[in-house]
Amino acid sequence: MLPASSEPGISSPVLFVRRAGERALLVELAGPAGAAALHSRLQADPLPGQTGLVPAACTVLVRLATPAHARQAAGLLAELELRAADRAGQAGLVELDTVYDGEDLAEVARLTGLGSADAVAEAHSAAVWTAAFCGFAPGFAYLTGGDPRLDVPRRAEPRTAVPAGAVALAGAYSAAYPGSSPGGWQLIGRTSAPLWDLEREQPALICPGATVRFRPVREQLALRQRPAAALHTAAAPISVERTIPGEHTVAGNPGPPPAAVVLDPGPQSTIQDLGRPGYSHVGVGRSGAADRSALVRANRMVGNPAGAAGLEVLFGGLRLRAERDLVVAATGASTPLALQAADRPERPAPFDAPFLLRADEVLSLGPPAAGLRTYLAVRGGLAGEPVLGSQSTDTLAGLGPEPLTAGRGLGVGPEPGTAVGLPEPAPPLPGTEAGAGTETDVQLRYIPGPREDWFDAAGLDGFASRTWTAAQDSNRVGIRFSGEPLTGRRSGELESEAVLPGAVQIPPSGLPILFLADAPVTGGYPVIGVVVQADLDLAAQLRPGTSVRFTPVLPPEELRD
Template identity: 45%
Template sequence: MIVPRCLPAGDGAVLAELRSLDETLALFQALGQRPAGVEDVVPAARTLLVLFRPSALTAREVAAWLRRAAAALADAPGGAQGVPSAASDVRRVEIPVRYAGEDLEAVAELIGLTRAELIERHTGSDYLAAFAGFAPGFVYLAGGDPCFHGIPRRAAPRVRVPAGSVAVAGDFSAVYPSDSPGGWQLLGVTPWRMWDMDRAEPALVRPGFRVRFRNLDAAGVAYSLPGENARLPAAAPADPGGAAAAAAPPACFEVLSAGPQTLVQDLGRPGLTGMGVSLSGALDRGALRAANRIVGNPADAPALENALGGLRLVCRGRAVVAITGARAEIRLTTAAGIRLPAPLSQPLALDDGDELRIGAPDAGVRCYVAVRGGWNAALVLGSCATDTLAGIGPAPLRAGDRLAVGAVPGGVRPGAVQADAAPPPALPRRGELVTLEIVLGPRTDWFSPEALDLLAEQEWTVTPQSDRVGMRLAGAEPLTRTRQGELPSEGTVAGAIQVPAGGQPVLFLADHPLTGGYPVIGAVIGRDLDRAAQIPVGARLRFRPIGPFKEILP
């Protein structure tokens, strides 16, 4: 009988721990219709991460739903079946491999095989694409010959693993979809692209598929991709306004300077975890919504997310914009050189030739620029968000770019342009102490009581290595574990405090990896995430647990 152990993973997620991959996949397949408020379920090696809206459900209600599904599975004819058997309606992909990886000989020696025997066994059986994670197109392949189970990761991960590398680690095989750091053992390389946005289906392999590797140096191995992965035809140029727009082109903005980083962001890509694609989107979601509200756009319209100022835009035509988020000086200068008032969180009417400039923030990190009618950015997998880890979405802005103003799906709300009535939130400055409330779990029991005291009592400094993926923190004393060894990959959330082997934590932000293999000691609560996104390098953090760590019981 499957009995999930349910653990808190922040105030909007429950991590269900199971005994094996078989149990995990069986329960995942048995969940059926999701209750209102459940937003996503992320399967991993021995866990299911359930993301939910706290306004609609409680963690106990989510845990009860999981336990009911497990009980129903046990009562079904045949009980829990675990990994499904091969069937004619299951998609099957054969991947050609040239077996010349850097670790091939070392792995062969480790498992007591010759090079030829290793290749024969790695290509000798099917794998189940069990779950996605780490990066878009990276799928954990379960099964295969048992000789490959339990192979350890490298003691020191490589800084760069080339795209197409076929690798093994733990109980899984996988193919790296892009150049990235990695600690898996490399057996070979495939010429096929595991993730290609120009294909009708970007992911070559998705959870539920069957996969078999073929030796590219053996006779009869085909090179061509399956027909269902053919490339998309060239897209026609976007024409949001049709012929009328051609006659009277909408306003656009020319980028004079993009500052350290300016990205297009919206509220992200929900529901694509099956392809290994996480939500991403604006780091300060409240600031993006506020900017869109001021100019009358839908809340999820794309805006510009500018980090650390330095953004200079010239309006070509007429437009109304609003800037929210970090506290920075805004300069609005007409084409004639006249300086006009330009407050934050107010609608600003721009004429042709007006220049808008955002200075360096004295509080906070990121400003959001919305324009009435929305930025005419290209949709990628249903969103305009730029995911810096996955490399999905519009490219960062550069000097010389031109940004068109276009219609937002759903349209603007006539007459809705108005100042934001809500007072701007207090934002942290460099050197200040910021307290964030956290929920302990799901892996708090991997750490000593002294480490838990240290987590809450010690100040943590935000280091310059921080970015949209996560804030790297440094404390005088590292956090120590009571449990050693590797943690099987499991889903992670924005706000998770992951602790690598060195004991200095990383606070995950919007572009965090979908799954991770380091224990998460706690997670920042949802209402503090926007403020966390505005904490500058050099600020100090203190974490305040809102209660003790405990399993979610019936």
């Protein structure tokens, strides 16, 4: 953590530059105005190797291309001067027609002492709000700069569903919900503005830096927002139990005939590529394959580009029928592969090697001997409609195709015109037996921070010295761990700030949560460390019940670029 000094005439100084893994820095500023100033400054004048920015309440996460770029940027940021001119909003003015008839309007009038719904509406609509950052859901903008009298607490009990278009307050923030989702904010009104629309070049109506005015209207508004049932869908917990349905045929499949048909998706099978980077600033994470190296390896074996879309299969169980000859490779969790045709006896297929799946043959994936997620690549890549440049299924943001179901047809892209690759041995997986027939704890290396200062020495030592167990209620969003809870965590709430895959949050329970591919863009619990990218693929293969040790890596300069 590098302190940054303040100089006379600098209106919003950088307070600290904190490590956030190998290739990111969390820059802490004096307040929301400073965070907005830094975000604007770095948008206009990027640092060497800068690949992304995620503004938040009082911080900006800066993503860099390599660890060397991160080390260089840390020094530059510590000396950066921010002046008032850097605060200027760069995203224009957004006006939202708003009907002030929210369910919590009377309660807000009571909590604020304003006395009436009209007084709340007047105070809310008179302010010029600024979008400080996006998080929680795609297009959900946290607005600051309102009347201080409107600072109200969240509801004691969050609602299970807040309707799309709801206008709400929480603390010093206001927001308009872009889609239906759970939420604990106080609802004061609603707007029909299309806050999130994938058909626009910029899907989010409100981006960081925009100024927002709520314009009160009396008439009833018909919501024009497209249904967004999955904007904040909770991912299903990992389970190895499943029900095997009967075989299905394709019904109502538009377009050209599919190359393969799903007969049984197993516990969960999704389409994944390498994700959709570049949208964190509007509340959309990268997503993509949880074990990125496994998908790249499978694509290489069938001659595809590294980022071609394939299947991510949770704990086997997938059965699909080829409608034409296909070249296929499977890697990741080591599952037995079987090929079955009506006129031929069942035969095994090789793992970690390309093979021919003939027309009318059924490929079945059994339960893996080790690991959790298997990746299936088909020569040509899976063909589908990309969402924000990616076919990946984001289970948290609700973007991309739905998880596979029985009867689903799968299209395949054109012949890549490259040679089929060679078999590739995979790295060891969690659950692989050690030499003496016993299993050892999985070691995950991490870089301490950015919020290690929220823990005393006992808490920091406890995190690194204890054995943790991957819990059953884990998914693509993250892994929860059980064990002896950490003590020595500072009390209180942390202002929302950016998180990234690999971050390990410690909530008040004292039990760690490791974020994976579908991590949220922002979070409100301190991150004690960030797992290095080389070990994050390994983490994606952890089964419930696996024992894990977190090992600190210092100094970060020892990590390879």
